[in-house]
């Protein structure tokens with residue numbers, strides 16, 4: 001069943017409860033009593049995985065069913081936040097200036113981490129700024145409670161259970177007490193919002209007090225752990241994440257796309273230049289991104305961009321981290337303007353674009369109302385077939401074209 005259909009059934013069930021209840025068994029509707037059953041079953045799994053009874057029972061002492069910690073259902077009518085609005089708040093003037101001041105106040109630590117992990121300090125600062133506003137908003141939700149409710153919830157429960165086991169392992173090791181294990185409602189913890197299994201793999205005791213303490217006010221361990229993770233993902237020091245570019249008028253826009261990396265020579269031969277008019281520097285595998293189509297800023301992204309993408313799957317997040325790191329480093333804003341007058345799309349609009357492309361035989365990936373690299377490629381293929389500029393940008397006029 002598609003998610004869209006599921007929502008329709010839920011909506012029907014609320015209109016005609018007597019008619020529809022039998023057809024709807026929705027995981028999110030499981031009652032509080034059911035939580036106790038889930039916990040008892042999970043306890044057996046956790047003990048089998050090596051968690052001590054003392055750890056488990058202390059960890060779950062005050063953990064109860066809590067619908068507030070559950071992620072709300074995505075609303076199909078909700079407008080998708082345009083990337084420029086996201087970037088406005090992610091890379092705000094305040095955040096840039098706080099980043100510069102943190103660069104000074106943590107100077108010694110950052111130099112040490114640069115040497116030890118070969119990761120640029122600006123990228124650490126940018127991730128720290130994006131994740132928790134440099135430690136100011138680390139979250140006050142008890143991680144075990146957040147993950148237990150997510151695991152019981154049903155949606156992504158396998159992921160949540162694995163993270164919950166990781167969180168229990170952290171408590172089992174004694175790295176932090178239950179009362180100190182606080183973070184986001186999604187189960188992410190500390191200055192750079194590590195999930196428990198990420199902590200177990202990459203946690204570093206930078207200040208050598210015996211524990212990798214990412215929850216502490218002191219950011220040393222959290223930033224070292226983040227540097228360690230980025231190093232493992234393949235970060236290359238002194239290499240940029242990407243650069244804004246300009247394209248010549250005759251440029252073939254179907255070459256744009258995260259899945260279409262080329263060499264600098266290839267792009268330079270086709271007239272791709274930096275805003276200053278320089279050639280694209282040689283960074284091996286280089287893809288072009290046009291997150292708001294031909295009428296917005298366009299970027300050449302390098303291998304380090306893919307490292308940020310692995311750190312957090314979102315393209316908007318990765319662009320924000322990259323741009324924030326540049327701004328903390330003293331660079332200016334993007335040269336091209338965003339198409340701020342475009343009518344925002346709803347999730348339902350994006351879902352319909354995917355459905356119509358799929359019906360026409362284009363592979364959009366999962367039909368989930370989210371425009372990812374696969375859907376962008378499908379839009380470009382459709383645009384090529386229509387003989388229009390193939391920038392892969394999902395707009396209402398594209399939707400109109402598809403409806404015809």
Ligand SMILES: [Ca+2]
Pocket residue numbers: 204205206207208209210211212213221
């Ligand atoms: Ca420590």
